[in-house]
Amino acid sequence: MQKRRIDSLQALSSSYKKGIISLLFFCIVLILVLNVVAAWSYKRGLTELRQQSNIRLELYINYLQGVLEKYESLPELLAIDSNLVRALLNPLEPTRLETLNRYLETINTVSDTLDTYLMNKDGLTIAASNWQEKHPFIGRNFNYRPYFKEAMAGKLGRYFAIGSTSSKRGYYFAYPVRKDDEILGAVAIKIDIDSVEQKWSHRDESFLVSDPEGVVFITTRPEWRYKTLKPLEQEVLQKIVESRRYPDASLTPLAQSASMNNGIHTLEIANKEKKNVQRMVMQSQFMPQAGWDVHILTDTRTLVKKVVAICFVVGSGMTVAYVLALLLLQRRHRLAELSRVEEEARKVLQEANEMLESRVNDRTQELTEANEQLRKEILDRQETEIKLKRTRKELIHAAKLAVLGQMSAGINHELNQPLAAIRSYTDNGKQFLQKGRLEETMWNLEQIGELTERMAQIGAQLKLFARKTSGQIVIVPLHGVIDGALEILRPSLKKENIDLSINVSPDDLEVRANHVLLQQVLVNLLSNAMQAMEGQAVKRIFLDCRGEEDRVVIAVEDSGPGISEEHLQNIFEPFYTTKKSGQGLGLGLTISDRIIRDFGGQIILTRSKNGARFEFTLERIK
Numbered sequence: 167m168q169k170r171r172i173d174s175l176q177a178l179s180s181s182y183k184k185g186i187i188s189l190l191f192f193c194i195v196l197i198l199v200l201n202v203v204a205a206w207s208y209k210r211g212l213t214e215l216r217q218q219s220n221i222r223l224e225l226y227i228n229y230l231q232g233v234l235e236k237y238e239s240l241p242e243l244l245a246i247d248s249n250l251v252r253a254l255l256n257p258l259e260p261t262r263l264e265t266l267n268r269y270l271e272t273i274n275t276v277s278d279t280l281d282t283y284l285m286n287k288d289g290l291t292i293a294a295s296n297w298q299e300k301h302p303f304i305g306r307n308f309n310y311r312p313y314f315k316e317a318m319a320g321k322l323g324r325y326f327a328i329g330s331t332s333s334k335r336g337y338y339f340a341y342p343v344r345k346d347d348e349i350l351g352a353v354a355i356k357i358d359i360d361s362v363e364q365k366w367s368h369r370d371e372s373f374l375v376s377d378p379e380g381v382v383f384i385t386t387r388p389e390w391r392y393k394t395l396k397p398l399e400q401e402v403l404q405k406i407v408e409s410r411r412y413p414d415a416s417l418t419p420l421a422q423s424a425s426m427n428n429g430i431h432t433l434e435i436a437n438k439e440k441k442n443v444q445r446m447v448m449q450s451q452f453m454p455q456a457g458w459d460v461h462i463l464t465d466t467r468t469l470v471k472k473v474v475a476i477c478f479v480v481g482s483g484m485t486v487a488y489v490l491a492l493l494l495l496q497r498r499h500r501l502a503e504l505s506r507v508e509e510e511a512r513k514v515l516q517e518a519n520e521m522l523e524s525r526v527n528d529r530t531q532e533l534t535e536a537n538e539q540l541r542k543e544i545l546d547r548q549e550t551e552i553k554l555k556r557t558r559k560e561l562i563h564a565a566k567l568a569v570l571g572q573m574s575a576g577i578n579h580e581l582n583q584p585l586a587a588i589r590s591y592t593d594n595g596k597q598f599l600q601k602g603r604l605e606e607t608m609w610n611l612e613q614i615g616e617l618t619e620r621m622a623q624i625g626a627q628l629k630l631f632a633r634k635t636s637g638q639i640v641i642v643p644l645h646g647v648i649d650g651a652l653e654i655l656r657p658s659l660k661k662e663n664i665d666l667s668i669n670v671s672p673d674d675l676e677v678r679a680n681h682v683l684l685q686q687v688l689v690n691l692l693s694n695a696m697q698a699m700e701g702q703a704v705k706r707i708f709l710d711c712r713g714e715e716d717r718v719v720i721a722v723e724d725s726g727p728g729i730s731e732e733h734l735q736n737i738f739e740p741f742y743t744t745k746k747s748g749q750g751l752g753l754g755l756t757i758s759d760r761i762i763r764d765f766g767g768q769i770i771l772t773r774s775k776n777g778a779r780f781e782f783t784l785e786r787i788k
Contacts, residue, residue: 185492192488199484200477207476211469212430212447219371219449223462226373227453230362234337234456237357240277241341242322244353250284250293250343254350257292267297267304274355280336281329281356287349289314301331308354310410313340317352324456326359326383327411335359335383359384372446374461375453379406381417390435393420395461432466588614639765641787642684644675644711644718651688655696662696664705671712676787683761684784687769690754691722691780698726698778718786721772723779729771737771758782 244250253259253266266284274282274295281303283294289309296302308314313323323340336356342349363386375384379402380395392415398406406412420435435444446463453460595610648668652659659666677684692707699705706725711718729737740756755769762769762782769782 188492192484196481196484200481203480204473204477207473208469211472215447215464215469216430216449219447219462219464222371223449223451223460226462227451227460230375230453230458230460231455233357233359233362237277237279237339237355238322240279241339241353241355244273244282244355245341245343250353251345251350253284253293254286254343255345257286263293266293267295270295271297277355279355279357280334282353284343284351284353285309285314286351287318292351303331306331310408311338313338313354314352316340317342317354318349320349323352323354325411326377326456326458328415329356363388372463374463376459376461377411378457378459380459381406381412381415382420383412390420392416393418395420435463588618639678639680641676642679642681644670644677644720645673647679647681647684647688648709648711650681650685651692654689655692658693658696662699662705664696664699664707666707666709668709669711675711675713675718677718677765677784678787679765679784680761684765687758687761687782688720688722690758694754694780695722695724695726695778698724702726713786716786716788717783719781719783721779721781723774724777726777728774728776728778734771738769 270282283291283303285291289307291303291306294303313325316323317340325338328335338356340352340354343351373386374382376382382393385391397419445466448461448463450459450461595607598607695707704725708723710721738755738759759769767783772779772781
């Protein structure tokens with residue numbers, strides 16, 4: 167046996183070493199495979215990202231071209247209007263200029279442009295659609311703007327800038343106004359491009375439009391506006407300042423760093439809200455019509471998450487395959503080991519079976535005899551339990567009869583008084599009847615009837631208390647039980663001159679109990695209290711009933727000498743009493759405790775300043 171255990175430990179140690187080696191080898195292979203998968207999936211993801219971004223970039227450029235082409239021909243149409251030519255030839259006629267202002271205002275409203283205005287060949291604005299606003303263009307000179315210079319050169323001027331008067335962003339178109347071959351001035355319109363940003367701001371990618379100097383002036387990310395894609399030289403900055411293109415703009419670089427790998431332009435941009443750096447792939451395309459560079463920036467976090475997910479799937483698959491392979495190898499090993507163990511166990515079991523059969527035969531005889539003896543004991547216990555229940559009921563009934571016997575003298579006195587009064591009222595009634603005094607006779611008869619009803623109530627209550635009860639638990643009003651107990655004990659209370667105080671809070675308390683048995687408990691406790699106060703100068707009993715959530719606490723407290731420490735442990739024991747000889751059998755508290763337990767409650771002796779205080783709890787009915 168010892169040799170077999172040593173062999174088993176050696177085999178286990180060898181298996182453990184092999185498992186560690188195979189696990190290390192698997193981890194190395196897993197890391198190498200995941201590196202290859204991550205590099206391949208990242209490269210493939212970048213390719214797909216570039217393809218998707220190129221499509222979206224084409225869509226964005228077409229959308230921009232559509233917005234610009236919508237207004238591109240408007241300045242050329244306005245330039246051939248004779249009203250503009252006459253205004254440039256006669257700039258000092260107020261009536262003509264006011265009419266032109268209203269005309270330009272109408273054109274501006276219909277075409278949904280920001281501003282429409284006419285400049286003479288010196289760049290001075292002589293008429294404008296915003297002529298009624300607080301800061302109109304009239305009287306302002308815009309000869310420094312590139313779009314004016316291009317128009318005066320005979321071409322369609324294009325330019326994006328922040329308005330020097332309105333401080334609003336906009337894209338400007340300007341076209342020369344001619345008479346014959348002479349250029350008299352230029353008409354310009356300004357269009358709003360905020361809608362371009364708003365329409366495309368909900369996209370996952372970020373769109374940028376930069377001017378030839380690399381300044382971002384249109385973007386779906388407002389915090390990137392007027393940033394540069396690269397640091398600007400001092401000459402370029404000076405040129406932008408002179409053209410007043412971006413007044414008050416910081417023109418700081420957008421990216422913290424930029425890199426180019428395999429034709430992929432990557433930017434690292436600080437995100438101030440999330441306090442981190444976003445790595446973004448940028449693709450660009452030139453827009454020759456406006457001379458802009460349009461860019462699309464895509465966050466690589468989505469691609470990284472995709473790569474992580476692919477690596478997780480591959481790693482999980484390899485791990486599952488490795489675990490399955492281990493399980494298969496372990497199963498083969500277990501089957502071989504199990505086959506060997508089964509053969510050894512078969513031999514051991516065969517030997518044990520032979521020994522067991524002999525023992526079973528011996529034990530079977532013993533168990534048969536013990537089983538027969540156990541059946542007899544069960545029958546004896548059942549019969550004893552039936553006798554015990556019957557005896558307990560008899561004891562309860564005997565205890566009630568004992569209480570009735572002790573109270574018979576007081577009840578006899580209580581009944582003798584009404585009988586004497588009935589006799590007296592009868593004699594008086596005869597005399598009144600003989601004298602014809604019917605009213606007094608009727609009053610005497612009524613008094614006799616009331617006394618008779620009183621005696622009948624006492625007799626009925628005693629009969630109810632004395633009878634045997636089935637013990638059925640029902641809903642019992644507490645006031646009714648107290649009244650029944652007092653009907654039995656009232657003669658004794660009067661005889662002993664005992665002051666009884668009763669408190670029931672609230673008045674409509676109801677408990678789950680048996681009316682007769684609960685009444686017996688109260689009679690037992692009140693009788694014990696009365697007997698405990700014999701010889702006392704002050705005799706008081708306090709019956710306190712109060713509701714506490716789902717329970718009712720009922721307490722009986724007397725002003726007697728109380729119960730000494732030596733008796734506390736035994737007061738609920740059968741036939742144990744501290745009363746004088748002949749006053750009781752020592753069963754009252756025992757029976758009361760049993761009754762309260764059957765009701766699901768508990769009776770206890772609590773501390774009191776004077777005398778003894780017994781409390782018990784019952785289930786409250788709400």
